[in-house]
Amino acid sequence: MKYRKLGRTGWDVSEIGYGMWGMGGWTGSDEKESKRSLQRAVDMGCNFFDTAWAYGAGKSEALLGELIRNNADKKLYTATKIPPMNFKWPSKREYHAEECFPPDHIEKYVEKSLKNAGVDAFDLVQFHTWEDLWLQDDGMVRKMMDLKDQGCFHAIGISINRWEPWNGIKAVNSGFVDAVQVIFNIFDQNPRDELFPACHKHHVGIIARVPFDEGSLTGNLTEKSSWPKGDWRNTYFVPENLKSSVMHANALKPLVPEGMFMAEMALRFILGEPFVSTIIPGMRKRHHVEMNLAASDAGPLDQPLQKELEKHRWDREPTEWSQ
16 A cells, blocks of 8 residues: 655545445445455555545444544544535535534534544544535634634545535635545546646645546446435436446446456546545445555556546536436
8 A cells, every 4th residue: 555645734644545435324335344344444554534424324433433443553544524504415506604514513513423433533524515605604614723723623624516626726725624525537537627736736635536436437337227225326327327427437448458447447547646645435345445455556557548548538517416
């Protein structure tokens, strides 16, 4: 495992981190398997774990807390997210800071998350939805700074809405945030346009989420793919999105080198972006952990393949199903 700096925090975080959404709220998650997978990640050198209160109403945070206690001799970096008070994802332009992140709500959920995990402090606390206009709300900003000063967490971050990397640049330029979490993968390359240069200028860490485009970049989806009732993926991969996602993924299959899976290619493509601090694939099974973390040892792709994949950029606009 190789490590990179998470912006101005100075933390050396593993290039491949751990996204903990799936084990908190997706169907097919098994708690024993989740615990084995988390421990295997630690054993392989992963030290950055991203969770949220919304991942099973604290279930994922509790798993992270147990992992920390079981590895007291290691430094594991912990990141969680405060849910918006209206519990609506993603944010919309008409949502105001006072209806999503009023000061009392922020404090309440930071305390909930600390209790769920059984820790005195998180390394990073992020807003689970974000609008750059919210920076104008002094109460929200002051509350976060107060809680940081109290030692509840050490750094502040935002999780940027799907396909809207522009909607975080003001936060980066303001100096308020230490890290941004944004979708970046073979298809979603638009953070490179403005967001990444701004983060580089202000020494803000970049957490790349959704490296597999919710599954399409594993190469395993077909137009007939389906999931159990209640699974979030049924609401995301509506027919129009599933068909288009499969079509774009199929166009990549001839480019996958012999002996390599598409998922590995997807991770190593992101490793080729020097501004990215860590990548957080969702992992629920031990063999997924082993395959994904091995990408760090393999390193970035060869430049000719990297450049060829850049041609598969797919610019998309948020819709009602994109969440």
